[in-house]
Amino acid sequence: MKIKEVSEKYSIPADTLRYWERVGAIPRVNRDEAGYRDYDKESLDWIEFAQCMRHAGVSVEYLVEYLQLFKQGDKTLQARKDLLDEQLETIYKKKIEIDRTYTIIKDKVQHYEQYFENNSKK
Structure with missing residues (x-):
């Protein structure tokens, strides 16, 4: 799934998805042959988790810490x-x-x- 589709599916701006990936709030997303982000089920699960936590008021810094531990x-x-x-x-x-x-x-x-x-x- 491409970033535009993910953005629409979860109502999250593409810039936010890129930011979350850049700072480490979600894992790096696989890229296709052309270099475009290609979100798989695991990537989508992390996005759902991050979105849920953000809606609850959890900081991006917390998500980064959690992901670092997960890795x-x-x-x-x-x-x-x-x-x-x-x-x-x-x-x-x-x-x-x-x-x-x-x-x-x-x-x-x-x-x-x-x-x-x-x-x-x-």
């Missing part, structure tokens, strides 16, 4: 798990705050809906 093989399994545990805790705290914010805004909306309902009867 070192099984001897880094515990270190990778520890990094993921740390991110899971951070994301969980964000989720709690988002849930709290959602509840507050939902209550406000219901307050306005009641107000409009009560005042439309007059």
Whole structure:
């Protein structure tokens, strides 16, 4: 799959894909005979992982660190798990705050809906 197709499939700008590859947030992508990036299933899996993590607010630096550990093989399994545990805790705290914010805004909306309902009867 070429970069344009990947960009469209994941709604990620091609420049972002190139950047992630350049800084090491995703592994180097294979090239075809003409030198164009040719994304395979493994490349797409890394992109999905990176996109998921970025949506959760995880830094590019974290992705680089994770990939560096991954490249070192099984001897880094515990270190990778520890990094993921740390991110899971951070994301969980964000989720709690988002849930709290959602509840507050939902209550406000219901307050306005009641107000409009009560005042439309007059």
